[in-house]
Amino acid sequence: MKSPLYIVIAATFLFSSFVSKKENKTTVNPIHKIQNTIDRDSVITYSKQYLGTPYLYAGNNPKKGFDCSGFVNYVFQHFDITVPRSSSGYKNLGKSKLPEDFKIGDVLVFYGYKNKTIVGHVGIICEANGMHSKFIHASSGKAGSVTISDLDSEHYSKRFYKCVDVMP
Structure with a gap:
């Protein structure tokens, strides 16, 4: 029973790390604007x-x-x-x-x-x-x-x- 719980926790951790990377990509917008000047x-x-x-x-x-x-x-x-x-x-x-x-x-x-x-x-x-x-x-x-x-x-x-x- 413990292994499915560990899988859910690990999946949640992995998912949250992808979400934070996606958030970092959205902070790149100021650079994009500079390039479009x-x-x-x-x-x-x-x-x-x-x-x-x-x-x-x-x-x-x-x-x-x-x-x-x-x-x-x-x-x-x-x-x-x-x-x-x-x-x-x-x-x-x-x-x-x-x-x-x-x-x-x-x-x-x-x-x-x-x-x-x-x-x-x-x-x-x-x-x-x-x-x-x-x-x-x-x-x-x-x-x-x-x-x-x-x-x-x-x-x-x-x-x-x-x-x-x-x-x-």
Whole structure:
């Protein structure tokens, strides 16, 4: 009679040791979250592979082409970050950053080329240096493709609206 009791006690002990190991696995979540943190450099590295992709109005496909917001949306979507699909969606998005706080991966928001009252263009900072930053974007202008431009160029500095951080 004693041996079945010993088996039950031993089984209970073994079972409880497995349960505590399972509990330890659930405490690994903070490490998992750290591994899921998005590296800003990775966003830029990923975006640069599309340099030269043609500009296409309403485009959001690297095989066909991008417009500015389609490009920004496509890049951040790769990292599971939701951003507006239209440049106008950035008008009230986030809190405007001071130039000295610009970081790579932040989104630059510009007024339109012809209409200085509505948002009309967006890009991603790839070299942060305040108002002397460089950004990657799909340009409908001279480049006609995904390109890197200077924020302090006359064309973009006079259209600059704000910079926002969209990273988690």
